[in-house]
Amino acid sequence: MNRSDFSMILDWERQPSPRDLLTLILAGGQGERLHPLTKDRSKPAVPFAGSYRIIDFTLSNCLNSNLRRIYLLTQYKSQSLDRHLRNGWSIHNPELGEFIEPVPPQRRFSTNWYDGTADAVFQNIYLLQQQKPALVVILSGDHVYRMDYRPLIRFHLEKKARATIAALVYPRRLSSFFGIMQVDSNQEVTSFVEKPADPPAMPGRPNESLVNMGVYVFNTETLVRAVIEDSKMDSTHDFGRDVLPALVQGGGIYAYFFEKEDGTTAYWRDIGTLESYYQAEMDFLQENPPFDLWNPNWPIRSYHPQVPPAWIAPREGQVFNSLVSSGCRIHGKVIHSILSPSVFVGENTQITDSIICNDVTIGDGARLRKAIVDKRIKIPAGFVVGEDPEADRERFLVTESGISVIPTGTLFD
Amino acid sequence: MRDIGKMAQLLVVEDERSLRELYQLELESEGYEILLAKDGIEAVELVEKSPPDLIIMDIRMPRMDGLEAMGKILDRYKKIPVIIHTAYQGYKDNFLSWNADAYVVKSSDMSELKAKISEILTHKKNR
Numbered sequence: 001m002n003r004s005d006f007s008m009i010l011d012w013e014r015q016p017s018p019r020d021l022l023t024l025i026l027a028g029g030q031g032e033r034l035h036p037l038t039k040d041r042s043k044p045a046v047p048f049a050g051s052y053r054i055i056d057f058t059l060s061n062c063l064n065s066n067l068r069r070i071y072l073l074t075q076y077k078s079q080s081l082d083r084h085l086r087n088g089w090s091i092h093n094p095e096l097g098e099f100i101e102p103v104p105p106q107r108r109f110s111t112n113w114y115d116g117t118a119d120a121v122f123q124n125i126y127l128l129q130q131q132k133p134a135l136v137v138i139l140s141g142d143h144v145y146r147m148d149y150r151p152l153i154r155f156h157l158e159k160k161a162r163a164t165i166a167a168l169v170y171p172r173r174l175s176s177f178f179g180i181m182q183v184d185s186n187q188e189v190t191s192f193v194e195k196p197a198d199p200p201a202m203p204g205r206p207n208e209s210l211v212n213m214g215v216y217v218f219n220t221e222t223l224v225r226a227v228i229e230d231s232k233m234d235s236t237h238d239f240g241r242d243v244l245p246a247l248v249q250g251g252g253i254y255a256y257f258f259e260k261e262d263g264t265t266a267y268w269r270d271i272g273t274l275e276s277y278y279q280a281e282m283d284f285l286q287e288n289p290p291f292d293l294w295n296p297n298w299p300i301r302s303y304h305p306q307v308p309p310a311w312i313a314p315r316e317g318q319v320f321n322s323l324v325s326s327g328c329r330i331h332g333k334v335i336h337s338i339l340s341p342s343v344f345v346g347e348n349t350q351i352t353d354s355i356i357c358n359d360v361t362i363g364d365g366a367r368l369r370k371a372i373v374d375k376r377i378k379i380p381a382g383f384v385v386g387e388d389p390e391a392d393r394e395r396f397l398v399t400e401s402g403i404s405v406i407p408t409g410t411l412f413d
Numbered sequence: 414m415r416d417i418g419k420m421a422q423l424l425v426v427e428d429e430r431s432l433r434e435l436y437q438l439e440l441e442s443e444g445y446e447i448l449l450a451k452d453g454i455e456a457v458e459l460v461e462k463s464p465p466d467l468i469i470m471d472i473r474m475p476r477m478d479g480l481e482a483m484g485k486i487l488d489r490y491k492k493i494p495v496i497i498h499t500a501y502q503g504y505k506d507n508f509l510s511w512n513a514d515a516y517v518v519k520s521s522d523m524s525e526l527k528a529k530i531s532e533i534l535t536h537k538k539n540r
Contacts, residue, residue: 109484129508224508
Protein backbone atom coordinates (compact mmCIF):
# COMPACT_ATOMS: atom_id res chain seq x y z
CA MET A 1 0.00 0.00 0.00
CA ASN A 2 1.27 3.41 -0.84
CA ARG A 3 1.07 5.10 2.53
CA SER A 4 1.86 8.49 1.14
CA ASP A 5 -1.45 8.35 -0.72
CA PHE A 6 -3.18 7.92 2.62
CA SER A 7 -6.36 9.91 2.66
CA MET A 8 -8.76 10.14 5.54
CA ILE A 9 -11.46 11.81 3.53
CA LEU A 10 -14.53 9.65 3.54
CA ASP A 11 -15.84 8.02 0.50
CA TRP A 12 -18.36 10.82 -0.04
CA GLU A 13 -21.19 8.53 -1.07
CA ARG A 14 -21.00 6.41 2.05
CA GLN A 15 -22.77 7.23 5.28
CA PRO A 16 -20.23 7.83 8.02
CA SER A 17 -20.04 5.14 10.66
CA PRO A 18 -19.57 6.15 14.30
CA ARG A 19 -15.87 5.37 14.07
CA ASP A 20 -15.44 7.89 11.25
CA LEU A 21 -16.52 10.68 13.57
CA LEU A 22 -14.84 12.24 16.55
CA THR A 23 -16.40 15.04 18.58
CA LEU A 24 -14.45 17.71 20.42
CA ILE A 25 -16.40 19.86 22.84
CA LEU A 26 -14.66 23.09 23.79
CA ALA A 27 -15.40 23.40 27.48
CA GLY A 28 -12.45 25.45 28.66
CA GLY A 29 -13.94 28.93 28.80
CA GLN A 30 -13.40 30.79 32.02
CA GLY A 31 -16.89 32.29 32.05
CA GLU A 32 -15.82 35.52 33.72
CA ARG A 33 -19.01 37.31 32.70
CA LEU A 34 -21.05 34.63 34.50
CA HIS A 35 -19.26 35.29 37.75
CA PRO A 36 -20.16 34.61 40.60
CA LEU A 37 -21.93 31.52 39.21
CA THR A 38 -18.54 30.47 37.85
CA LYS A 39 -16.73 31.19 41.11
CA ASP A 40 -16.24 27.48 41.83
CA ARG A 41 -17.19 25.86 38.53
CA SER A 42 -16.65 26.17 34.80
CA LYS A 43 -19.37 27.60 32.57
CA PRO A 44 -20.55 24.22 31.19
CA ALA A 45 -21.17 23.05 34.77
CA VAL A 46 -23.48 25.95 35.69
CA PRO A 47 -26.95 24.66 36.66
CA PHE A 48 -29.71 25.27 34.13
CA ALA A 49 -33.49 24.75 33.94
CA GLY A 50 -33.74 23.16 37.37
CA SER A 51 -32.28 19.72 37.00
CA TYR A 52 -29.69 20.26 34.26
CA ARG A 53 -26.29 21.76 33.74
CA ILE A 54 -25.53 23.76 30.61
CA ILE A 55 -23.31 20.97 29.19
CA ASP A 56 -26.24 18.51 29.29
CA PHE A 57 -27.84 20.15 26.25
CA THR A 58 -24.81 19.68 24.00
CA LEU A 59 -24.12 16.18 25.33
CA SER A 60 -27.78 15.22 24.83
CA ASN A 61 -27.60 16.54 21.27
CA CYS A 62 -24.58 14.27 20.75
CA LEU A 63 -26.30 11.27 22.28
CA ASN A 64 -29.49 11.78 20.28
CA SER A 65 -27.47 12.36 17.09
CA ASN A 66 -25.46 9.20 17.77
CA LEU A 67 -22.13 10.98 18.30
CA ARG A 68 -20.57 8.75 20.92
CA ARG A 69 -16.86 9.42 20.72
CA ILE A 70 -16.38 12.64 22.60
CA TYR A 71 -13.47 14.50 24.12
CA LEU A 72 -14.31 17.48 26.29
CA LEU A 73 -11.42 19.93 26.30
CA THR A 74 -11.58 21.34 29.82
CA GLN A 75 -9.40 23.81 31.62
CA TYR A 76 -10.57 26.02 34.47
CA LYS A 77 -12.19 24.74 37.66
CA SER A 78 -13.17 21.50 35.97
CA GLN A 79 -13.68 19.42 39.10
CA SER A 80 -17.43 19.95 39.32
CA LEU A 81 -17.80 19.30 35.58
CA ASP A 82 -15.74 16.10 35.91
CA ARG A 83 -17.95 14.94 38.76
CA HIS A 84 -21.10 15.70 36.78
CA LEU A 85 -19.78 13.69 33.80
CA ARG A 86 -18.91 10.78 36.07
CA ASN A 87 -22.26 10.86 37.89
CA GLY A 88 -24.55 11.54 34.97
CA TRP A 89 -22.76 10.56 31.79
CA SER A 90 -20.94 7.30 32.50
CA ILE A 91 -23.26 5.64 30.01
CA HIS A 92 -20.97 4.85 27.12
CA ASN A 93 -19.33 1.55 26.48
CA PRO A 94 -15.62 1.79 25.79
CA GLU A 95 -15.70 -1.77 24.50
CA LEU A 96 -17.84 -0.49 21.64
CA GLY A 97 -15.48 2.40 21.02
CA GLU A 98 -17.74 4.92 22.77
CA PHE A 99 -16.53 7.42 25.32
CA ILE A 100 -16.95 10.85 26.87
CA GLU A 101 -13.57 11.85 28.20
CA PRO A 102 -12.47 15.15 29.74
CA VAL A 103 -9.06 16.28 28.48
CA PRO A 104 -7.40 19.07 30.47
CA PRO A 105 -4.19 20.55 29.02
CA GLN A 106 -1.60 17.76 29.04
CA ARG A 107 1.34 20.05 28.36
CA ARG A 108 2.85 17.36 26.16
CA PHE A 109 4.83 19.88 24.16
CA SER A 110 3.44 23.12 25.35
CA THR A 111 4.45 24.73 28.60
CA ASN A 112 1.15 26.60 28.57
CA TRP A 113 -2.52 26.03 29.19
CA TYR A 114 -4.97 26.15 26.29
CA ASP A 115 -4.47 29.57 24.76
CA GLY A 116 -7.63 29.96 22.66
CA THR A 117 -10.01 27.47 21.07
CA ALA A 118 -7.72 26.67 18.12
CA ASP A 119 -4.78 26.10 20.48
CA ALA A 120 -6.92 23.66 22.50
CA VAL A 121 -7.32 21.58 19.34
CA PHE A 122 -3.67 22.09 18.33
CA GLN A 123 -2.45 20.80 21.69
CA ASN A 124 -4.56 17.68 21.16
CA ILE A 125 -3.47 16.76 17.65
CA TYR A 126 -2.06 13.57 19.15
CA LEU A 127 -5.63 12.53 20.03
CA LEU A 128 -6.66 13.02 16.41
CA GLN A 129 -3.57 11.04 15.43
CA GLN A 130 -4.60 8.17 17.73
CA GLN A 131 -8.21 8.12 16.56
CA LYS A 132 -7.72 9.05 12.90
CA PRO A 133 -11.36 9.99 12.31
CA ALA A 134 -12.48 11.08 8.84
CA LEU A 135 -14.48 13.97 10.25
CA VAL A 136 -14.22 16.01 13.42
CA VAL A 137 -17.30 17.67 14.88
CA ILE A 138 -16.43 20.70 17.02
CA LEU A 139 -18.97 21.93 19.54
CA SER A 140 -19.09 24.30 22.46
CA GLY A 141 -19.90 23.37 26.03
CA ASP A 142 -21.85 26.51 26.87
CA HIS A 143 -24.70 26.63 24.39
CA VAL A 144 -28.36 25.85 25.00
CA TYR A 145 -30.09 24.44 21.94
CA ARG A 146 -31.60 21.30 20.54
CA MET A 147 -29.86 20.20 17.36
CA ASP A 148 -29.66 17.01 15.38
CA TYR A 149 -26.10 16.99 14.03
CA ARG A 150 -26.83 14.27 11.46
CA PRO A 151 -28.34 16.56 8.79
CA LEU A 152 -25.36 18.89 9.30
CA ILE A 153 -22.95 16.02 8.66
CA ARG A 154 -24.96 14.89 5.63
CA PHE A 155 -24.86 18.44 4.27
CA HIS A 156 -21.08 18.52 4.76
CA LEU A 157 -20.70 15.28 2.78
CA GLU A 158 -23.10 16.35 0.04
CA LYS A 159 -21.20 19.59 -0.47
CA LYS A 160 -17.85 17.77 -0.33
CA ALA A 161 -16.85 20.60 1.96
CA ARG A 162 -13.49 21.06 3.69
CA ALA A 163 -15.39 22.43 6.66
CA THR A 164 -19.00 23.30 7.38
CA ILE A 165 -20.12 26.00 9.80
CA ALA A 166 -23.58 25.81 11.33
CA ALA A 167 -25.23 29.20 10.93
CA LEU A 168 -28.21 30.97 12.33
CA VAL A 169 -30.30 33.58 10.54
CA TYR A 170 -30.33 36.29 13.18
CA PRO A 171 -31.60 39.87 13.50
CA ARG A 172 -28.87 42.08 12.06
CA ARG A 173 -29.06 44.67 14.85
CA LEU A 174 -28.18 41.95 17.42
CA SER A 175 -25.47 40.30 15.34
CA SER A 176 -22.39 42.35 16.11
CA PHE A 177 -21.42 40.04 19.01
CA PHE A 178 -20.96 37.10 16.65
CA GLY A 179 -18.98 35.92 13.66
CA ILE A 180 -20.89 36.88 10.52
CA MET A 181 -20.78 34.99 7.25
CA GLN A 182 -21.73 35.78 3.72
CA VAL A 183 -22.52 32.94 1.34
CA ASP A 184 -23.13 32.40 -2.37
CA SER A 185 -26.21 30.69 -3.82
CA ASN A 186 -24.60 27.28 -3.16
CA GLN A 187 -24.10 28.17 0.53
CA GLU A 188 -20.35 28.34 0.14
CA VAL A 189 -18.96 30.92 2.55
CA THR A 190 -17.47 33.89 0.71
CA SER A 191 -16.56 36.01 3.72
CA PHE A 192 -16.27 35.61 7.47
CA VAL A 193 -15.81 38.51 9.89
CA GLU A 194 -15.72 38.21 13.67
CA LYS A 195 -17.84 40.65 15.68
CA PRO A 196 -18.17 43.40 13.04
CA ALA A 197 -19.54 46.77 14.20
CA ASP A 198 -21.85 46.84 11.19
CA PRO A 199 -22.79 43.23 10.37
CA PRO A 200 -23.34 42.53 6.67
CA ALA A 201 -26.93 41.59 5.81
CA MET A 202 -28.07 38.51 3.93
CA PRO A 203 -28.85 39.01 0.23
CA GLY A 204 -32.46 40.18 -0.10
CA ARG A 205 -32.91 40.16 3.68
CA PRO A 206 -31.64 43.55 4.85
CA ASN A 207 -32.59 43.02 8.51
CA GLU A 208 -30.92 39.65 8.94
CA SER A 209 -27.38 38.33 9.18
CA LEU A 210 -25.87 34.87 9.10
CA VAL A 211 -24.33 34.14 12.49
CA ASN A 212 -21.66 31.54 13.36
CA MET A 213 -23.01 29.19 16.05
CA GLY A 214 -19.64 27.71 17.00
CA VAL A 215 -20.73 24.32 15.65
CA TYR A 216 -18.44 22.92 12.96
CA VAL A 217 -17.74 19.81 10.93
CA PHE A 218 -14.19 19.53 9.62
CA ASN A 219 -12.40 17.06 7.43
CA THR A 220 -9.70 15.96 9.82
CA GLU A 221 -6.92 16.90 7.44
CA THR A 222 -8.33 20.41 6.97
CA LEU A 223 -8.63 20.86 10.71
CA VAL A 224 -5.11 19.64 11.51
CA ARG A 225 -3.49 21.79 8.82
CA ALA A 226 -5.54 24.82 9.88
CA VAL A 227 -4.62 24.66 13.57
CA ILE A 228 -0.96 23.94 12.79
CA GLU A 229 -0.84 26.96 10.52
CA ASP A 230 -2.56 29.08 13.16
CA SER A 231 -0.11 27.88 15.84
CA LYS A 232 2.73 29.55 13.95
CA MET A 233 0.93 32.89 13.77
CA ASP A 234 0.94 35.68 16.30
CA SER A 235 -2.81 35.32 16.69
CA THR A 236 -5.36 34.87 19.46
CA HIS A 237 -5.67 31.22 18.33
CA ASP A 238 -9.42 31.51 18.12
CA PHE A 239 -11.60 29.67 15.59
CA GLY A 240 -13.85 32.67 14.99
CA ARG A 241 -11.22 35.37 14.94
CA ASP A 242 -8.31 33.60 13.27
CA VAL A 243 -8.86 30.12 11.84
CA LEU A 244 -12.17 30.48 10.00
CA PRO A 245 -11.41 33.79 8.26
CA ALA A 246 -8.13 32.25 7.01
CA LEU A 247 -9.83 29.02 5.88
CA VAL A 248 -12.56 30.86 3.98
CA GLN A 249 -9.82 32.42 1.82
CA GLY A 250 -8.97 28.96 0.52
CA GLY A 251 -12.57 28.06 -0.42
CA GLY A 252 -14.56 24.90 0.24
CA ILE A 253 -16.10 26.17 3.48
CA TYR A 254 -19.90 25.91 3.59
CA ALA A 255 -22.63 27.28 5.85
CA TYR A 256 -25.41 25.00 7.04
CA PHE A 257 -28.56 26.88 8.04
CA PHE A 258 -29.88 25.75 11.40
CA GLU A 259 -33.64 26.05 11.02
CA LYS A 260 -36.82 24.49 12.25
CA GLU A 261 -38.79 22.28 9.89
CA ASP A 262 -40.95 25.25 8.86
CA GLY A 263 -37.84 27.18 7.80
CA THR A 264 -37.87 29.60 10.71
CA THR A 265 -34.78 30.18 12.83
CA ALA A 266 -34.27 27.54 15.52
CA TYR A 267 -33.49 28.36 19.15
CA TRP A 268 -29.84 28.68 20.09
CA ARG A 269 -28.35 30.61 22.98
CA ASP A 270 -24.74 31.25 23.84
CA ILE A 271 -24.77 31.56 27.62
CA GLY A 272 -22.21 34.33 27.93
CA THR A 273 -23.50 36.71 30.58
CA LEU A 274 -25.68 36.68 33.69
CA GLU A 275 -28.37 38.49 31.68
CA SER A 276 -28.35 35.93 28.85
CA TYR A 277 -28.25 33.11 31.41
CA TYR A 278 -31.28 34.45 33.26
CA GLN A 279 -33.20 35.19 30.07
CA ALA A 280 -32.51 31.74 28.60
CA GLU A 281 -33.75 30.08 31.79
CA MET A 282 -36.90 32.20 31.77
CA ASP A 283 -37.48 31.15 28.13
CA PHE A 284 -38.20 27.65 29.42
CA LEU A 285 -41.10 28.88 31.55
CA GLN A 286 -43.14 29.84 28.49
CA GLU A 287 -46.15 27.77 27.62
CA ASN A 288 -44.43 27.04 24.31
CA PRO A 289 -40.80 26.74 25.40
CA PRO A 290 -37.96 27.18 22.86
CA PHE A 291 -37.75 23.41 22.62
CA ASP A 292 -39.60 20.65 24.32
CA LEU A 293 -37.90 19.21 27.41
CA TRP A 294 -40.64 16.55 27.43
CA ASN A 295 -39.97 15.26 23.90
CA PRO A 296 -39.62 11.47 24.32
CA ASN A 297 -37.63 11.30 21.07
CA TRP A 298 -35.10 13.83 22.28
CA PRO A 299 -34.52 13.30 25.99
CA ILE A 300 -32.24 15.77 27.73
CA ARG A 301 -30.08 13.67 29.97
CA SER A 302 -28.60 14.73 33.27
CA TYR A 303 -27.53 13.48 36.66
CA HIS A 304 -30.52 13.17 38.99
CA PRO A 305 -29.97 12.89 42.74
CA GLN A 306 -31.89 10.15 44.52
CA VAL A 307 -34.55 12.29 46.18
CA PRO A 308 -38.34 11.91 46.43
CA PRO A 309 -40.83 13.77 44.20
CA ALA A 310 -41.53 17.43 44.85
CA TRP A 311 -44.13 18.03 47.56
CA ILE A 312 -46.42 21.04 47.80
CA ALA A 313 -48.00 21.77 51.19
CA PRO A 314 -51.80 21.93 51.41
CA ARG A 315 -53.41 25.40 51.37
CA GLU A 316 -50.33 27.62 51.85
CA GLY A 317 -48.15 25.88 49.25
CA GLN A 318 -48.80 27.38 45.80
CA VAL A 319 -46.88 27.03 42.56
CA PHE A 320 -47.57 28.90 39.32
CA ASN A 321 -45.79 28.71 35.96
CA SER A 322 -42.62 27.19 37.36
CA LEU A 323 -40.19 24.32 36.93
CA VAL A 324 -39.97 22.45 40.23
CA SER A 325 -37.41 19.64 40.54
CA SER A 326 -37.56 16.50 42.65
CA GLY A 327 -36.88 16.73 46.35
CA CYS A 328 -38.42 20.21 46.75
CA ARG A 329 -40.78 20.96 49.65
CA ILE A 330 -42.90 24.03 49.21
CA HIS A 331 -44.81 25.70 52.02
CA GLY A 332 -45.01 29.12 50.37
CA LYS A 333 -45.79 30.74 47.02
CA VAL A 334 -43.61 30.12 43.95
CA ILE A 335 -44.40 32.19 40.84
CA HIS A 336 -42.62 32.08 37.48
CA SER A 337 -39.47 30.55 38.95
CA ILE A 338 -37.13 27.61 38.54
CA LEU A 339 -36.29 25.36 41.46
CA SER A 340 -33.43 22.83 41.31
CA PRO A 341 -33.63 19.59 43.34
CA SER A 342 -34.10 19.68 47.11
CA VAL A 343 -35.07 23.30 47.63
CA PHE A 344 -37.00 23.97 50.86
CA VAL A 345 -39.43 26.88 50.71
CA GLY A 346 -40.75 28.01 54.12
CA GLU A 347 -44.17 29.35 55.11
CA ASN A 348 -45.47 32.76 54.00
CA THR A 349 -42.68 33.12 51.46
CA GLN A 350 -43.01 34.52 47.98
CA ILE A 351 -40.55 33.61 45.24
CA THR A 352 -41.07 35.40 41.93
CA ASP A 353 -39.08 35.42 38.66
CA SER A 354 -36.19 33.66 40.39
CA ILE A 355 -33.74 30.80 39.89
CA ILE A 356 -33.02 28.72 43.00
CA CYS A 357 -30.25 26.11 42.84
CA ASN A 358 -29.91 22.78 44.65
CA ASP A 359 -30.22 22.40 48.41
CA VAL A 360 -31.23 25.98 49.13
CA THR A 361 -33.38 26.63 52.19
CA ILE A 362 -35.65 29.66 52.17
CA GLY A 363 -36.77 30.74 55.62
CA ASP A 364 -40.34 31.67 56.59
CA GLY A 365 -41.63 35.02 55.39
CA ALA A 366 -38.79 35.63 52.90
CA ARG A 367 -39.57 37.47 49.65
CA LEU A 368 -37.33 36.92 46.58
CA ARG A 369 -37.82 38.66 43.26
CA LYS A 370 -35.53 38.39 40.20
CA ALA A 371 -32.91 36.57 42.23
CA ILE A 372 -30.44 33.84 41.33
CA VAL A 373 -29.61 31.88 44.48
CA ASP A 374 -26.68 29.48 44.08
CA LYS A 375 -26.39 26.07 45.76
CA ARG A 376 -26.72 25.34 49.49
CA ILE A 377 -27.57 28.90 50.60
CA LYS A 378 -29.67 29.27 53.76
CA ILE A 379 -31.89 32.32 53.26
CA PRO A 380 -32.93 33.54 56.72
CA ALA A 381 -36.57 34.12 57.75
CA GLY A 382 -37.95 37.49 56.69
CA PHE A 383 -35.17 38.11 54.13
CA VAL A 384 -36.12 40.36 51.19
CA VAL A 385 -34.34 40.81 47.87
CA GLY A 386 -35.49 42.38 44.60
CA GLU A 387 -37.63 45.18 46.00
CA ASP A 388 -35.01 47.85 46.68
CA PRO A 389 -32.23 47.72 44.05
CA GLU A 390 -30.04 50.24 45.91
CA ALA A 391 -30.07 48.21 49.11
CA ASP A 392 -29.50 45.01 47.11
CA ARG A 393 -26.47 46.50 45.36
CA GLU A 394 -24.80 47.07 48.69
CA ARG A 395 -25.04 43.38 49.53
CA PHE A 396 -24.94 41.52 46.22
CA LEU A 397 -24.06 41.72 42.58
CA VAL A 398 -27.11 43.19 40.83
CA THR A 399 -27.11 43.23 37.02
CA GLU A 400 -28.14 46.18 34.91
CA SER A 401 -31.64 44.80 34.46
CA GLY A 402 -31.95 44.20 38.21
CA ILE A 403 -31.13 40.53 38.69
CA SER A 404 -29.58 39.89 42.13
CA VAL A 405 -27.07 37.07 42.42
CA ILE A 406 -26.48 35.38 45.77
CA PRO A 407 -23.35 33.24 45.36
CA THR A 408 -22.48 29.95 47.00
CA GLY A 409 -20.91 30.44 50.39
CA THR A 410 -22.92 33.54 51.30
CA LEU A 411 -23.65 33.58 55.04
CA PHE A 412 -26.37 35.61 56.71
CA ASP A 413 -26.43 36.43 60.40
CA MET B 414 22.29 42.55 8.16
CA ARG B 415 23.95 39.24 7.57
CA ASP B 416 23.19 37.26 4.45
CA ILE B 417 20.92 34.52 5.81
CA GLY B 418 21.20 32.59 2.54
CA LYS B 419 24.85 31.73 3.07
CA MET B 420 25.82 32.45 6.64
CA ALA B 421 22.74 30.80 8.07
CA GLN B 422 23.13 28.63 11.12
CA LEU B 423 21.61 25.15 10.80
CA LEU B 424 21.03 22.66 13.60
CA VAL B 425 21.38 19.06 12.43
CA VAL B 426 19.72 16.56 14.78
CA GLU B 427 20.91 13.04 13.94
CA ASP B 428 21.73 10.09 16.17
CA GLU B 429 24.12 8.31 13.81
CA ARG B 430 27.59 9.75 14.15
CA SER B 431 28.76 8.98 10.63
CA LEU B 432 25.71 10.68 9.15
CA ARG B 433 26.16 13.68 11.46
CA GLU B 434 29.71 14.08 10.19
CA LEU B 435 28.67 13.63 6.58
CA TYR B 436 25.88 16.23 6.81
CA GLN B 437 28.19 18.65 8.56
CA LEU B 438 30.79 18.33 5.81
CA GLU B 439 28.28 18.59 2.99
CA LEU B 440 26.36 21.53 4.42
CA GLU B 441 29.46 23.47 5.51
CA SER B 442 30.66 23.23 1.95
CA GLU B 443 27.39 24.98 1.00
CA GLY B 444 28.45 27.82 3.24
CA TYR B 445 26.21 27.14 6.23
CA GLU B 446 27.31 27.19 9.83
CA ILE B 447 26.43 23.85 11.41
CA LEU B 448 25.42 22.94 14.95
CA LEU B 449 25.01 19.26 15.85
CA ALA B 450 22.76 17.41 18.29
CA LYS B 451 22.61 13.65 18.71
CA ASP B 452 19.04 13.32 19.93
CA GLY B 453 15.90 15.28 20.79
CA ILE B 454 16.94 16.24 24.29
CA GLU B 455 20.22 17.72 23.08
CA ALA B 456 18.38 19.55 20.33
CA VAL B 457 15.92 21.16 22.76
CA GLU B 458 18.80 22.24 25.01
CA LEU B 459 20.84 23.64 22.13
CA VAL B 460 17.93 25.64 20.74
CA GLU B 461 17.36 27.14 24.20
CA LYS B 462 20.96 28.37 24.23
CA SER B 463 21.05 29.68 20.70
CA PRO B 464 18.06 29.42 18.35
CA PRO B 465 19.30 28.47 14.85
CA ASP B 466 17.89 29.69 11.52
CA LEU B 467 16.68 26.23 10.55
CA ILE B 468 16.56 22.72 12.01
CA ILE B 469 17.09 19.44 10.17
CA MET B 470 15.43 16.82 12.33
CA ASP B 471 15.75 13.04 12.25
CA ILE B 472 12.76 11.23 13.77
CA ARG B 473 13.93 7.89 15.17
CA MET B 474 16.49 8.67 17.86
CA PRO B 475 17.16 7.35 21.36
CA ARG B 476 16.02 9.24 24.48
CA MET B 477 13.71 11.68 22.67
CA ASP B 478 12.47 11.32 19.10
CA GLY B 479 12.30 14.11 16.55
CA LEU B 480 8.52 14.58 16.62
CA GLU B 481 8.54 15.20 20.35
CA ALA B 482 11.58 17.47 20.15
CA MET B 483 10.02 19.44 17.29
CA GLY B 484 6.81 19.94 19.32
CA LYS B 485 8.76 21.25 22.29
CA ILE B 486 10.94 23.53 20.19
CA LEU B 487 8.06 24.98 18.14
CA ASP B 488 6.13 25.71 21.30
CA ARG B 489 8.83 28.19 22.30
CA TYR B 490 10.21 29.19 18.90
CA LYS B 491 7.30 28.84 16.53
CA LYS B 492 8.98 30.63 13.63
CA ILE B 493 12.06 28.37 13.32
CA PRO B 494 11.61 26.27 10.17
CA VAL B 495 12.05 22.53 10.61
CA ILE B 496 12.82 19.98 7.90
CA ILE B 497 12.08 16.42 8.90
CA HIS B 498 14.86 14.22 7.55
CA THR B 499 14.14 10.56 8.06
CA ALA B 500 14.69 7.22 6.36
CA TYR B 501 10.97 6.45 6.61
CA GLN B 502 8.00 7.53 4.45
CA GLY B 503 5.51 6.35 7.05
CA TYR B 504 5.76 9.33 9.41
CA LYS B 505 4.10 11.45 6.73
CA ASP B 506 0.79 10.03 7.95
CA ASN B 507 1.50 11.20 11.47
CA PHE B 508 -0.22 14.53 12.08
CA LEU B 509 2.62 15.54 14.39
CA SER B 510 4.96 15.54 11.37
CA TRP B 511 2.72 18.07 9.62
CA ASN B 512 4.09 20.66 12.02
CA ALA B 513 7.31 20.67 9.96
CA ASP B 514 7.94 22.95 6.99
CA ALA B 515 9.18 20.07 4.85
CA TYR B 516 9.59 16.31 4.92
CA VAL B 517 12.65 14.91 3.14
CA VAL B 518 13.36 11.19 2.98
CA LYS B 519 17.05 10.43 3.53
CA SER B 520 19.01 9.62 0.41
CA SER B 521 22.69 9.32 -0.50
CA ASP B 522 22.06 12.14 -2.90
CA MET B 523 21.61 15.20 -0.72
CA SER B 524 20.41 17.52 -3.45
CA GLU B 525 16.76 17.44 -2.36
CA LEU B 526 17.69 18.37 1.20
CA LYS B 527 19.98 21.15 0.04
CA ALA B 528 17.33 22.52 -2.30
CA LYS B 529 14.72 22.51 0.49
CA ILE B 530 17.08 24.31 2.88
CA SER B 531 17.81 27.02 0.38
CA GLU B 532 14.13 27.34 -0.61
CA ILE B 533 12.96 27.69 2.99
CA LEU B 534 15.70 30.15 3.97
CA THR B 535 15.03 32.30 0.91
CA HIS B 536 11.33 32.27 1.69
CA LYS B 537 12.04 33.13 5.32
CA LYS B 538 14.28 36.01 4.32
CA ASN B 539 11.61 37.45 2.03
CA ARG B 540 8.86 37.04 4.59
